[in-house]
Amino acid sequence: MINATTVAMSANSLINVHGPPLHLLDGILPMQLIYTLVDQLIDFLASTNDMNIWVQFLILSAIAAFGAALIFTITCPLSYLYFFVWKKDKYHPAHEPQPFPGQIALEIKMSYKAFPFLSLLTAPFFVLEMRGYSRLYWNFTAENPFTWMNFLLMTVVFLVFTDTGIYWVHRFEHTYTWIYKFIHKPHHKWINPTPFAAFAFHPLDGWAQSLPYHFLVFFFPMQLGLYLGLFVFVQLWTVSIHDGVDWCGEKEGSLRSYYLNGSLHHSIHHSKFVYNYGQYFTFWDRIMKSHCSWHQLLERQERLRRGCNKRLFDEQKE
Numbered sequence: 001m002i003n004a005t006t007v008a009m010s011a012n013s014l015i016n017v018h019g020p021p022l023h024l025l026d027g028i029l030p031m032q033l034i035y036t037l038v039d040q041l042i043d044f045l046a047s048t049n050d051m052n053i054w055v056q057f058l059i060l061s062a063i064a065a066f067g068a069a070l071i072f073t074i075t076c077p078l079s080y081l082y083f084f085v086w087k088k089d090k091y092h093p094a095h096e097p098q099p100f101p102g103q104i105a106l107e108i109k110m111s112y113k114a115f116p117f118l119s120l121l122t123a124p125f126f127v128l129e130m131r132g133y134s135r136l137y138w139n140f141t142a143e144n145p146f147t148w149m150n151f152l153l154m155t156v157v158f159l160v161f162t163d164t165g166i167y168w169v170h171r172f173e174h175t176y177t178w179i180y181k182f183i184h185k186p187h188h189k190w191i192n193p194t195p196f197a198a199f200a201f202h203p204l205d206g207w208a209q210s211l212p213y214h215f216l217v218f219f220f221p222m223q224l225g226l227y228l229g230l231f232v233f234v235q236l237w238t239v240s241i242h243d244g245v246d247w248c249g250e251k252e253g254s255l256r257s258y259y260l261n262g263s264l265h266h267s268i269h270h271s272k273f274v275y276n277y278g279q280y281f282t283f284w285d286r287i288m289k290s291h292c293s294w295h296q297l298l299e300r301q302e303r304l305r306r307g308c309n310k311r312l313f314d315e316q317k318e
């Protein structure tokens, strides 16, 4: 169960002597204020365990919906304004494929419509986590102290487990026509997505693709602060793979683009449907032969342009 005994008093500042060396940030950030606010937040969340379970469910749903809407409202417009407006000539010049007229308004509308339903679907996991059924923990203790190795291990487990889960959920959604039509097709309305498309999906689609994050903490021990930090990272990653910007060096064929499912990889998924189902990495797509790099796409388009058999386009799948 998550409770609020987060800090142990040490000298004049609030430091958990078994936790990460956050006191090193004392000179840069108002750490005492941050400790106090975090403690109050954890205290409040822990207090919902004493409430009626349905009240707790509704409170956690509301917090989740608010959090998702807040991240969307801050990050998506910033990304859009920078890459599609201010630096448009560099990143999305007029001669390249553009979003269709009215697309952004539809993406925003679909996202805000999804948040409340998605949060209601997800809140049962939060209730179970708050009531101590998962392996999430908050406090570092003498028996369970912070180590960098442990944090690194939890991060690797998080990324590998969730990337694997999302690959298969996503592929499953594409495999069965009725599932695709019912829950995943709305996200494929965006052939040339903008950052606002990151959360523009059917609530069941968002829920299905979030299942790996929730199952994870029932299988593996995870520190709540790290878990929430990684969860925010996932949201930022999701925005970034919909901005159409080659930050991964895919056009130049960089080494990192070999391993990472960057923005251009995901753009190929939006326009060609049958490639690049992964979230962060290309491992599963390479193993299952559903990978298509930017250069492979250009080669295939060139062969098609020269009049070769259209089936060549799908040769990697065969």
Ligand SMILES: [Zn+2]
Residues within 6 Å of the ligand: 187, 193, 197, 242, 266, 270
């Ligand atoms: Zn997408």
Ligand SMILES: [Zn+2]
Residues within 6 Å of the ligand: 170, 174, 184, 188, 269
């Ligand atoms: Zn898809």
